[in-house]
Amino acid sequence: MDRAPQNGVVILGSGLGGYTLARELRKLDAQVSITIVTADGGESYSKPMLSAAFAQGKDALSLMQKSPGQMAEDLKATILARHRVAAIRRDAKTVVIRRPDGDEMELGYGRLVLALGADPRPYVAEGSETAGLRTVNDLDDYAAWRAALSPGARVLLVGAGLIGSEFANDLAGAGFCVAVVDPAPWPLGRLLPQALGEEMAKALGEAGISFHLGRSVTRWSMGRAELDDGSAIAYDQALSAIGLIPRTRLASEAGLVVERGIKVDGSLATSDPAIFAMGDCAETPAGLLPFILPLMAEAKALAATLAGCETPLKLPALPVVVKTPALPMVVCPPAPGAVGDWVMEGAGRDRKALFVSPQGKALGFALSGARVNERQSLAKEMPDLL
The missing domain is CATH 3.30.390.120 (Enolase-like; domain 1)
Structure with a gap:
C-alpha cells in the first residue's frame, strides 16, 4: 500500500487549478510532499485555448505546454496520471485510487485538495444518446473532436453562451459551416444586455455563423436535429456547450457538505478542515466561480494557507474576456x-x-x-x- 507522508499535500486534478496551486505552493515551501492525482494524461495546457485553437491550426499536441514528466520535475512533485480516485476515506486520511491496470492503491494525505473541475452538462432530448453529440472539456476531448472533423464540415453547436460563442467563432474562422441553436433570444444571454447580445449575433452572423435563437432541439437522429418549431438542421458533427456541472460525487460520498458545488469557507476549507476545494467544483461564499481569474486568486490564497499562513480568499471584480475575434x-x-x-x-x-x-x-x-x-x-x- 502506497502512502504519502502524513504532512503531505495531495491534489486531485491536474487542470489549471491543480497545477497552479502546486506551483504556488512550491514557491512557498520547498520541502512539502506534493502528489497530484489525475484521470487525465497530466499534460500542462491552457484550457481556455480549447475554444480558440482551430482557427490557429493547433492540434492537441501543439496545445500541450509541458509533459507530466516535465511538470513533475518542475514542481518536485509526484504525478499519477491516468489514475482515478474511487473514494475518500476521511477517517484514515487516505484516498483510494484505481491504477490504469485496474488495481487499487491507497494514498495517505495530510491535507487534501479537490481541484476536480466540472463535467459538461448533458443535452437531454429524444435520440441525444445515439446522435454523436460531443463535448470538449479537456485535451483528450479536443483531440477526439479535432480528429472527427473533416475540412468544411457542417457543425451544429448547441449553446450560445460564453463557450458556445467562442467555439462558434473559432470553427467559422477555420472554415467550417457553423449553425448555433439556443433557447435564449441573443448570444451570451446570461452575461450581456440585449443590445450587446444582438450586436454579437450580428458580428458572428457576418462571420458566417447561422443562428437559431429562441429554439431548442427536440429530437436527434444521426446527422439531423429537429427543432421545436418543426424545422430541422443537417450536420456532420454536433457539439454541446450548454454549461458545466461541478464534480461533487467524491465529496458527497465522503460526507462533505455539497450544495451546487462543494461548499467551502473563505479559506477554501470544506466541512472537513483537512480537505479543501477550489476551481469549478467549489462553491465559495461568492458562489460558483467558473472563470480563470478567480481560479488563479484561489490558487494563491490556498497555497499560502497550505504553507502555514492562513489566507482568506479576496476577490476584486474580475472581468471576463470573451474570445470572439468577430467582436x-x-x-x-x-x-x-x-x-x-x-x-x-x-x-x-x-x-x-x-x-x-x-x-x-x-x-x-x-x-x-x-x-x-x-x-x-x-x-x-x-x-x-x-
Whole structure:
C-alpha cells in the first residue's frame, strides 16, 4: 500500500487549478510532499485555448505546454496520471485510487485538495444518446473532436453562451459551416444586455455563423436535429456547450457538505478542515466561480494557507474576456440576484454597458469593440466579489 507522508499535500486534478496551486505552493515551501492525482494524461495546457485553437491550426499536441514528466520535475512533485480516485476515506486520511491496470492503491494525505473541475452538462432530448453529440472539456476531448472533423464540415453547436460563442467563432474562422441553436433570444444571454447580445449575433452572423435563437432541439437522429418549431438542421458533427456541472460525487460520498458545488469557507476549507476545494467544483461564499481569474486568486490564497499562513480568499471584480475575434467583448457581470438596469453608451460595435443599481451604483459592466480597453479602469470601480 502506497502512502504519502502524513504532512503531505495531495491534489486531485491536474487542470489549471491543480497545477497552479502546486506551483504556488512550491514557491512557498520547498520541502512539502506534493502528489497530484489525475484521470487525465497530466499534460500542462491552457484550457481556455480549447475554444480558440482551430482557427490557429493547433492540434492537441501543439496545445500541450509541458509533459507530466516535465511538470513533475518542475514542481518536485509526484504525478499519477491516468489514475482515478474511487473514494475518500476521511477517517484514515487516505484516498483510494484505481491504477490504469485496474488495481487499487491507497494514498495517505495530510491535507487534501479537490481541484476536480466540472463535467459538461448533458443535452437531454429524444435520440441525444445515439446522435454523436460531443463535448470538449479537456485535451483528450479536443483531440477526439479535432480528429472527427473533416475540412468544411457542417457543425451544429448547441449553446450560445460564453463557450458556445467562442467555439462558434473559432470553427467559422477555420472554415467550417457553423449553425448555433439556443433557447435564449441573443448570444451570451446570461452575461450581456440585449443590445450587446444582438450586436454579437450580428458580428458572428457576418462571420458566417447561422443562428437559431429562441429554439431548442427536440429530437436527434444521426446527422439531423429537429427543432421545436418543426424545422430541422443537417450536420456532420454536433457539439454541446450548454454549461458545466461541478464534480461533487467524491465529496458527497465522503460526507462533505455539497450544495451546487462543494461548499467551502473563505479559506477554501470544506466541512472537513483537512480537505479543501477550489476551481469549478467549489462553491465559495461568492458562489460558483467558473472563470480563470478567480481560479488563479484561489490558487494563491490556498497555497499560502497550505504553507502555514492562513489566507482568506479576496476577490476584486474580475472581468471576463470573451474570445470572439468577430467582436471583442469583455464582461464583468453583476452578482447573481443583483437589482438594477443596464445603461448603454455608444452605438454599433463600440459600446459600453453599465449595470446600475436603483441607488445609482455601478455593479457590473460589458464592453464591446474598441471600448474593451476600458476594462481595467472600470473594474476598479466595481464592488469586490469577496
